Amino acid sequence: MANDDARHVMQAYETVRTMISPGGCAWHEVQTHESLMPFLVEETAEFVDAVERELPASEVRSELGDVLYQVLFHAAIAERDGEGYDLRSVADALNEKLIARHPHVFGDRGYMTVEELHAEWERLKEDAAGEARGSRSPLEGIPAGMPTLARAAKVVERLKRANLIEPTVGAASDLDSDAEDQLGDAMLALVSRANATGIDPDRALRRAVDRLAKLAVESK
Template identity: 75%
Template sequence: MDSASDDAENPPTELHAEGAEDRTAAALARVVETVRTMVQPGGCAWHEAQTHESLTRFLVEETAEFIDAIERDLPAGETRDELGDVLYQVLFHAAIAERDGEGYDLAAVADALNEKLIARHPHVFGDRGYLSVDELHAEWERLKEDAAGEDRGSRSPLDGIPAGMPSLARAAKVVDRLRRAGLINPSAAERSHEDPLAAVIGPDEQRLAEFGIGDAMLALVTRANAADVDPDRALRLAVDRLSARVLHGES
């Protein structure tokens, strides 16, 4: 086979990338128009009646189903469909905002996101050069302060953590933020009695694998049930005590 035939069957990588971008743009344009049509008057009565508030539970549910597909290692086609349902929620909210004249649409959302990603990744799109993960954590906080027009070091490590997060996810986020800020050290082999985590994470538990941690947490939930204690509330209160103790020295 001659070189011309080879070129025809194996187009340059740039052409493949260009074709993929065109295909993505066309597919997004089609689904955006589909959702926009459904939420407009005369489209779908149910969609027309929805608001940002009424859709929040669906966003949570669809996100949970996508996570479940990942954790169960479902076939790619099923995972794709679940991710599509998450995308649908994003498109739905954007279409509602456009319909109700809230001052933004999907294009505005995408443009704002793109600008934020580029601004917060100068090591990729600027001249900062390669940064390690630890360096990126410190850089991330500085960039967020700059974006908000705040003085360096003025942000609390816990700023921006939604109060409405599921309790376990919020607890993990709080602990991670405090660790990254150097305020706690969950992996320390020895702990003083003053350490707010001493009663929660002991040396033995550090060596537990994922199954062991899960079993230990389930045992605590079982104990809470026997004591007629709401484990979700107990965890929320514990996270609040930890935050107050570490950040403000409160007892």
């Protein structure tokens, strides 16, 4: 089955390589990593939307295919332009990283619960990279270009795992069945309040996250 899966992926890759080659598709031929960024973001968002709206499996499959297309497109551009990697090397590097970061699956660490993995995750990444324990910042690797709210959630979760901030959200038992709706309404009310006072809510949140990260890391 694995070889058959690989064959199908490589067939799609060959199709993309043909389209970006001279004499293929004029539009594809002139694209770059930078020019494709909006499409990668858009296709990812459409896949997320399909999952969250619980669309039929055929539609979710199609949207996931569009995300895969973007991966193949970038890999093909890199191969064509001699950037030092192609789809095979991307897949090889990914496979090596997954195995190195999951010694509890592929090594001798033994089974670990989700809670244990959360506590161990940064140390697993340090081991995989051959870095000294405690050398990584808890916020290392969080992209500055993430959507602001997603980045805020990521920063808070990382700081909580590193015990640099106290959890401020009630336990699951304290939340009622429509807590997500209530929280969404509260956030929407804050956005409305920001609009009414002429404050950019996105910028306000970015600055708040930066302040939290700075204070938490400095107090370490």
